[in-house]
Amino acid sequence: MEKTKGYIIVILIMLCCSGFSLNANAQDYRKVVDLNGSWKFSIGDNEKWAAADYNDSNWERIQVPSQWENQGFHGYDGFAWYRTNFNFPSSLKAQSLFLKLGTIDDVDEVYVNGKRVGRTGTFPPHFSTAYNSNRVYHVPVGYLKENNNTIAVRVYDDIGEGGIVHGDISLVVDRDAIPLDVDLQGDWKFKTGRNAHKDLGSVIDWDDILVPGHWENQGYKNYDGYACYVLDFAVSANVLAERMVLVLGKIDDLDQVYVNGVLVGQSGEFKPSTVQRYDQTYRQMRGYYLPPNLIKANEETRIVVRVYDAVEGGGIYTGSIGLITQENYIDYWNSRRRR
Numbered sequence: 001m002e003k004t005k006g007y008i009i010v011i012l013i014m015l016c017c018s019g020f021s022l023n024a025n026a027q028d029y030r031k032v033v034d035l036n037g038s039w040k041f042s043i044g045d046n047e048k049w050a051a052a053d054y055n056d057s058n059w060e061r062i063q064v065p066s067q068w069e070n071q072g073f074h075g076y077d078g079f080a081w082y083r084t085n086f087n088f089p090s091s092l093k094a095q096s097l098f099l100k101l102g103t104i105d106d107v108d109e110v111y112v113n114g115k116r117v118g119r120t121g122t123f124p125p126h127f128s129t130a131y132n133s134n135r136v137y138h139v140p141v142g143y144l145k146e147n148n149n150t151i152a153v154r155v156y157d158d159i160g161e162g163g164i165v166h167g168d169i170s171l172v173v174d175r176d177a178i179p180l181d182v183d184l185q186g187d188w189k190f191k192t193g194r195n196a197h198k199d200l201g202s203v204i205d206w207d208d209i210l211v212p213g214h215w216e217n218q219g220y221k222n223y224d225g226y227a228c229y230v231l232d233f234a235v236s237a238n239v240l241a242e243r244m245v246l247v248l249g250k251i252d253d254l255d256q257v258y259v260n261g262v263l264v265g266q267s268g269e270f271k272p273s274t275v276q277r278y279d280q281t282y283r284q285m286r287g288y289y290l291p292p293n294l295i296k297a298n299e300e301t302r303i304v305v306r307v308y309d310a311v312e313g314g315g316i317y318t319g320s321i322g323l324i325t326q327e328n329y330i331d332y333w334n335s336r337r338r339r
Contacts (some may be wrong), residue, residue, distance in 0.1 A: 096177030102167015249319025
C-alpha cells in the first residue's frame with residue numbers, strides 16, 4: 001500500500017512540475033453532429049431495443065443531457081434505454097469518428113445501427129458504477145449509413161439521478177488520428193493474471209473487452225497488475241505492404257507485444273519494479289515497426305499484448321489502434337512536424 005501511495009505522489013508531483021494536467025491526453029476533437037436535445041426514452045430492459053429498425057414510435061421524449069429524475073421519472077432506479085437518429089455526412093467517410101456521451105449515471109452500453117461500440121461500468125448482478133467517467137466511444141465508419149443512423153444507449157442507475165446527465169453530446173472527428181490502413185479497434189479477448197499469455201489455447205473462453213478503453217471502466221474496477229489482450233484477424237492483400245507498423249494508441253502502464261509469436265516491441269523492462277523508471281509511458285503513443293512480411297495476406301494473424309498497470313486506469317486506453325504501412329506512418333509524423 002505504501003509503495004502504491006508513493007507512486008501516486010511521484011506521478012502527481014511530476015505532472016505539476018512539468019506543466020502537464022490530467023487532461024494532457026485529450027485528443028483534438030471537432031464536432032460534426034450535434035446530438036443534444038430530444039431523444040426517445042423508455043424504462044425497462046429489452047435487448048431488441050438496440051436494433052436500428054426497432055419501432056420506438058410510442059416511447060416517451062426526454063432531454064439529453066439531463067437526469068431522468070427531473071423529467072417525470074422521479075425516484076426511478078433501474079434499467080432504461082435512450083434512442084435517437086442522425087444523418088451521417090458522406091464527406092466524413094475517411095475520418096476517425098467518436099461518439100461523445102458525457103457522463104452517465106451509472107452504467108451504459110452503446111449501440112450504433114445495432115452494433116455495440118462502447119460499454120462503461122458493470123451491469124448487475126456484478127454492479128460497478130462509472131458515473132464519473134467521461135464516455136467517448138470510437139464508431140467505425142463501416143457501421144454508418146449516409147442517411148438515417150440510430151444510436152441506442154442502455155443505462156442502469158443504481159441510486160440517485162439516473163441517465164445521460166452531463167456533457168456536450170455529439171459525434172466528433174479526431175483531427176490527430178493516425179490514418180490507419182487496417183482499423184483494429186473494437187472487441188478483443190482479455191484475461192487478467194501474470195501468466196494469462198501462457199493460456200492462449202483457450203482464448204475463445206476469455207472475456208470480450210473494447211479496445212481502446214480503460215479496463216477499470218469495463219468490469220475490472222480497482223484491478224492493478226498483469227493482463228493480456230488477444231486479437232485474431234485476417235487482412236486482404238490490397239491493404240498490406242512489405243513493411244507495416246502496428247499502432248496501439250496509449251497503454252497504461254507497460255506493454256509487451258507479440259505478432260504471430262514474434263516479439264515486436266515493448267515499453268521499457270516489463271516488470272513491476274521498473275514502473276517508476278518508466279512512469280511516463282502511459283502518455284506515449286505506441287507504434288511498433290514489424291519485420292518484413294510478418295503478416296501474410298488472407299491468413300490468420302494473432303496479436304498478443306501483455307500489459308502491466310501499476311495504479312488506476314489500466315490497459316490500451318486511447319488513440320488509434322490498427323495497422324498502417326511504414327510509408328504512410330512516416331508521412332503522418334512528418335506532416336505533424338510541419339504544422
